[in-house]
Amino acid sequence: MKHLVPPDFVVPLRLETPDFVLRPLLITDVVKDYDAVMTSVAQLQSIFSRQTRWPEGLSFEDDLIDLGWHHKEFKVRRSFAYTVMSYDKSICLGCVYINPTDLTGYDAEAFCWARSSHPHLDQPLYQVLKSWLQTDWPFAAVAYPGRTLTWDEVESLKS
Template sequence: MRLRSHPDFDTDPLPRSATLRGFALTPLTPAEVDEDFAAVTGAAHVLKNMFGPWPAGLTLTENLYDLAWHDREFAAARSFSWIVRDKDGVYIGCAYLFPEMGRRGAAHGFIWIIDLADRVALLDQLQAELSDWFAATLPHPVAVAWHRPTA
């Protein structure tokens, strides 16, 4: 079954990779399953309640399926997911843009950073940089409602 793209991104999907001022966005694909699984399970206490009960009890196989789904959605221009890396290339979190289905010009942005001492400051910086990047990159204005861990 072929997924249909979101109408906001039919002709202009977002880049798979990007370099922001303080971060690099790289593809969140099945090839990164080991690295992603280590980050997600290591940050489970940070992610608690951000996406319902996930990642409680997450297995490597389930994570592989999740990454394959994210990859498929990205390829279809339906939703967009990236690994967030610091300037040294270290995996420090993820960013997602989920356009609202059945509505144009609106999306939900989710960001999380592993449990670092300066995590809240990094989240603020990442959200600001992503907001700037989306404003310059999105095919037309999209209002992004931001979500991030409260823990």
Template sequence: MPFTLDTVPEGVRTGDFILRPITAADAELDHAAVMESREYLRGWEQDGGWPTDDFTVDANREDLDGLERRHAEGRAFTYTVMDPAETECLGCVYFMPTDVRSFTTARITPVGEERWEDYEAAVYFWVRKSRLGTATDHALRDTLRSWLAKDWNLRGHLFVTSELFTQQVEAWESGGLRRRFTIEESGKPGRYLAYL
């Protein structure tokens, strides 16, 4: 189901990075970030197979073309994270509606009195491996929190990550976010955790 936003923010710029809608033209820079980070992205995805060691720029371009179309149609929103000169991809941010099939078929357990249906968006992100040591993930986390509060007109949002991606779990919890839900998808080796 498409989001019901009146307007979708074009992006945000900080001194450290730019967030803007991803396009198929970003395939080469995005591919470099994906392949550098493939080992931990497999845990983040929890399917163990993406990206494959032989994942190509052309295959990535096809993926990005699909993400670009979904963004234009308002079904989901994907932003690339680029360095200020736009010569290096630092990661990606994904906004998914909370009623997509992966959620409707999952077992979602609230931590307290939360109700999943009170939230419109699940926000995921990853930062390329070489930038984890520079705390780019923490800076992106803080930028996203501010940007969502200021520029997005969502009926609630959650930040979601895999419990297997312990580095990101720590980033959410050290940033003062509180776990609201656990999400168990059939066939996945671990749970997903939703924070706000």
């Protein structure tokens, strides 16, 4: 089993900003996560459109399974999914994913999205993610497919 980060790296469990809190995505987040996902289908498809039609057809049970998978991957250090929560914990504002990559020249891929009801958080979330990965994570180069790399560039960099 390949880990995304070195064994001695302490994985951050929380990041607070003036607008939101990042913390690991857990199965207990399923109700708020499902609401955020299903109210942002078109937006999510535009972000991940080259990879999948997700979340089209996603059931509540499917989301629970996905969250269980994300939770397990986090625990075994293969990938890291974070929920973006409001400070009062009333609403999931989006998600962040830090994944292994097969792209030449990069040692991780990162994605983020803010729910469609909060589009003003998309750029701040992306900027926070970029800064956080540069300062607090052990990556030399992170790819941001669909943001700093076009999907055609992503395809050309696959090893």
